[in-house]
Amino acid sequence: MAGPKKVLGRGLSALIPRAPVEEVSLRSPDVGGDTGGTGIIARIDLDRIRPNPFQPRSDFDPDSLEELSRSLLEKGVIQPVTVRRFAGEYQLVSGERRLRAAQNAGISKIPAYIIEVKTDEELLELALIENIQREELNPIEIAHAYERLIAECHLTQEEVAQRVGKERSTVTNYVRLLKLPNKIKDGLRKGLITMGHARPIINLPTEKAQLKLYEKIVKSGYSVRKVESVTRSGRKPARTTSAGRETDSSSVHSVEEQLRRALGTKVTVRSKSGGRGEIIVEFYSLDDLDRILDIVSGR
Numbered sequence: 001m002a003g004p005k006k007v008l009g010r011g012l013s014a015l016i017p018r019a020p021v022e023e024v025s026l027r028s029p030d031v032g033g034d035t036g037g038t039g040i041i042a043r044i045d046l047d048r049i050r051p052n053p054f055q056p057r058s059d060f061d062p063d064s065l066e067e068l069s070r071s072l073l074e075k076g077v078i079q080p081v082t083v084r085r086f087a088g089e090y091q092l093v094s095g096e097r098r099l100r101a102a103q104n105a106g107i108s109k110i111p112a113y114i115i116e117v118k119t120d121e122e123l124l125e126l127a128l129i130e131n132i133q134r135e136e137l138n139p140i141e142i143a144h145a146y147e148r149l150i151a152e153c154h155l156t157q158e159e160v161a162q163r164v165g166k167e168r169s170t171v172t173n174y175v176r177l178l179k180l181p182n183k184i185k186d187g188l189r190k191g192l193i194t195m196g197h198a199r200p201i202i203n204l205p206t207e208k209a210q211l212k213l214y215e216k217i218v219k220s221g222y223s224v225r226k227v228e229s230v231t232r233s234g235r236k237p238a239r240t241t242s243a244g245r246e247t248d249s250s251s252v253h254s255v256e257e258q259l260r261r262a263l264g265t266k267v268t269v270r271s272k273s274g275g276r277g278e279i280i281v282e283f284y285s286l287d288d289l290d291r292i293l294d295i296v297s298g299r
Contacts, residue, residue, distance in 0.1 A: 038116045052092040054124040068101035080111040094130040139195045143174040196224035200231040
């Protein structure tokens with residue numbers, strides 16, 4: 001039996017002060033400079049805060065930033081950014097949108113919650129989880145965040161799901177988005193289609209078919225239900241085997257769905273002549289493969 005999972009990071013709770021912070025305290029002179037402790041809020045020069053190299057967010061809407069800048073000038077910074085001490089200065093852990101808006105507004109100092117982050121691995125995990133849990137990322141940014149947690153923090157999909165409070169199947173579905181053609185991924189980033197549209201597109205056998213359906217969705221405004229119906233009807237039609245029996249594509253699809261739910265990953269069932277066929281089970285890491293083997297072997 002496998003031992004307990006290793007918990008690397010502290011999650012969103014590590015990025016938020018335990019004690020509630022009143023808006024007036026952040027705007028008042030009582031918030032002074034860095035006294036050298038951790039778990040404290042200090043007012044820090046913006047030019048001493050270095051960016052987070054592991055920032056998962058790549059899309060910052062200019063209009064939204066401008067709106068936030070105006071709000072900061074009018075009301076001040078209500079929620080501090082989170083930083084760690086780094087090379088005699090500070091490195092941002094979370095709050096890049098607030099930091100950018102403050103820079104745009106010409107604000108010279110910002111309240112910052114200073115925490116201890118000892119390793120780059122922990123910095124990466126905190127930055128990714130914080131953005132995911134705040135739901136500030138688009139589907140492709142979330143997918144890349146999950147992929148980095150798996151690849152760079154050496155987490156299984158199950159461990160990632162536990163960190164962010166999601167079902168494991170949710171993590172799997174996001175990671176699968178990265179297999180889509182770049183044009184479709186760009187459409188997801190821009191909100192031209194939703195994840196509900198993208199999930200059935202993944203099941204189409206060729207990139208050409210995927211792009212063709214994507215164009216129809218954008219042009220005609222297909223609903224998610226319509227896309228699901230189109231992808232089901234686009235499967236290979238029923239055919240007769242050498243034994244004279246018809247292979248029911250809907251039955252094959254039903255078996256695929258059952259196996260996907262049981263194994264928590266993409267499964268493809270392909271029928272061949274003579275009642276034969278093959279089952280293709282996908283995995284996304286060696287840990288994921290071990291998990292599937294455990295399920296299959298009943299361990």
